[in-house]
Amino acid sequence: MNIFKLKHVAVVASALGLAVSVLHSDAQNNDVSTRLATELAALEYEIFTYEAENEIENLQRIFGFYIDKNLWTQAADLFTDDATFELGGSGVYIGKARILQYLQSLGDEGPQEGLLNDQMQLQPVVHVYPDGKAWGRWHLFSQEARHGEYARWGTGIYENAYELQDGVWKISALHLYSTMQTPYEEGWAVTALPRSLPSESLPPDLPPTSEYENYPAVSVPPFHYQNPVSVPYDPLAGAVFTVPETAILQSRLAELESRTSLLADADALERLHTIYGYYLARNQWDDLAGIFAEEGSIEIALRGVYRGRASVRRNLDLYGVQGELEATLHNHMQYQPVIHIDPDGQTARMRSRAFSMMGSYGGAGTWMGGTYENIFVKRDGVWQILKDQQMNTYFANYDTGWENLVWRPAPGINQNNPPDEPPSMYFEMYPRAFLPPFHYANPVTGRE
Amino acid sequence: MKQLFFLILPILLLTSACGDSPDAGRGADAAESAALQARVDALKTRLGKIRDANEIKRLQRSFGYYMEEALWDEVAALFAEDATIEWARDGVYRGRNRIREFLYALNSGEQGLREGQLNEYLQLMPVVTLSEDGSTAKARWRAIMLTGQYGEQALWGEGPFENEYVREDGIWKISRLHWHQSILVPYEGGWARHEDVNHGVWVSDTLPPDAAPTYDEGWWPTTFLPPFSFANPVGRYNPASAGARP
Structure with missing residues (x-):
């Protein structure tokens, strides 16, 4: 649902309301209808909020699946034109074009032989606010490897902002506070990698906005929200919503x-x-x-x-x-x-x-x-x-991890308990490259 | 906090009476209004369940975000006054004050992480089940833990929660938190080489619980399946009705 459209209706409707209210002859039914219309307006806003939460969760998870496979163009297209992008200590890149440039500096576009880059986007706490903006805290849990060179575990916290533009949610600010990175063969008791540094070949537009160090140092990534029990979130607080015309209550209700x-x-x-x-x-x-x-x-x-x-x-x-x-x-x-x-x-x-x-x-x-x-x-x-x-x-x-993982095909047909049909498609496992087909197009551009 | 204001713009429109007389028209309008009101009320109830599930997920995920920073006062504030916490094989601690004591004991009485301490604590896989009247709920979750102390110890942990929640004055709180420890094993060698490092005991040796553990769960490599708070959402497989192949 497009909130801008609603606001537009609100303006028109208020003018009509002033014009016709004095003409109404049945005050009682009118009161009931008006109350219902008012209730519906609040419900519609609430529905919009929950739809937004779902769309934003989809958006961030889609971002993660693109990043996994070096789909840089698809990932950059999820951002607003003036978005900011900050990973760990790498500094801030401003604007969709610069974000794409930065992502492309991380490696060639598309799934790469010998590369593992699973960036899990987990544990969302999303809040949608009446100004058309939203915030989300997420947990990153990553498995990264370049075959024969390194393998790592990583964790971090995202505090991201989102904006609704022309009815589509986009990422307007992505900020990953890296927490811990460790080589697979050593683990976090033995080795902790420092946070990333600004690139020298593609310097950021701004230096890092936050001075912290990775584990073993301690830092708490700031929260965009307060304790949910001490300061409860009310999606309707501050909401501007419009009351539908009573004549269209039936159809509006059916839609809701x-x-x-x-x-x-x-x-x-x-x-x-x-x-x-x-x-x-x-x-x-x-x-x-x-x-x-x-x-x-x-x-x-x-x-x-x-x-x-x-x-x-x-x-x-x-x-x-x-x-x-x-x-x-x-x-x-x-x-x-x-x-x-x-x-x-x-x-x-x-x-x-x-x-x-x-x-x-x-x-x-x-x-x-x-x-x-x-x-x-x-x-x-x-x-x-x-x-x-x-x-x-x-x-x-477990003992050897991904660094020198020997390629093998995924488990195949068991002749003692065979399938009804052969595999519907063939795929490769790491260290070979494969992109599992998406059932969806890019939610911002519609690109497959 | 943003200023709270609702901008309501009531629209008063002429409704066309279509009955034989003005009175009949009013009666029809009243019946129509009552029917509409019933649908609006039903919609509110359904939407309330969406809101409840969302709030419970935010609550539990916030629990995780506070736990991993050892922000014990924030964690304790998420519990109802008479809530309980039960952690692995430590037993049950009852009431928010005891919960706070328990939480501080997890970190030797300190709030906040020590230098070199890691306490990653991911809250995953929610299955939220609301009660019929919507005033309480249960949820299963799974936690993955990456914990330890730099230069000393790294541990993988994992296990499910079966939790309960209550809505008090419109606010969802944790009323019963129960984490079951599937594994807590050293990074070096992992679960194939090690049993649980603490045998499921975190603080109860120095801070005795108010009640014994609910189940005799043992510790890895013993496996325990905590009962599910949800019924199978579709139904169990029944070979007799499945059109079994030869």
């Missing part, structure tokens, strides 16, 4: 009802996919197969497509015995969802991140990273998985 349904759908979808992760983490195969649609399919790695709930259930036997996990870790984190729901609210698509900590005590530990591209359907009002597809980015042995 359908927009609220889509908000509930987004919540239900994130919840469903998260539950998928909890069941997967504990080999709860009957529960997991149960959240697929009757004709739903699962395609994990290059194992092929298992179609239909019975085949989905059969597929899950490939990963272990139902319910048995003694001395075994099988964590499958599902997060960073980018959700798009069809306007009819019956079908939805989601890109999301997979991150796993696996292994057995006395055996070997394994890290796994990957991408999901899933499709969901609503049946009898309940969202279910229609298509579950996971493309692995890497499997890495």
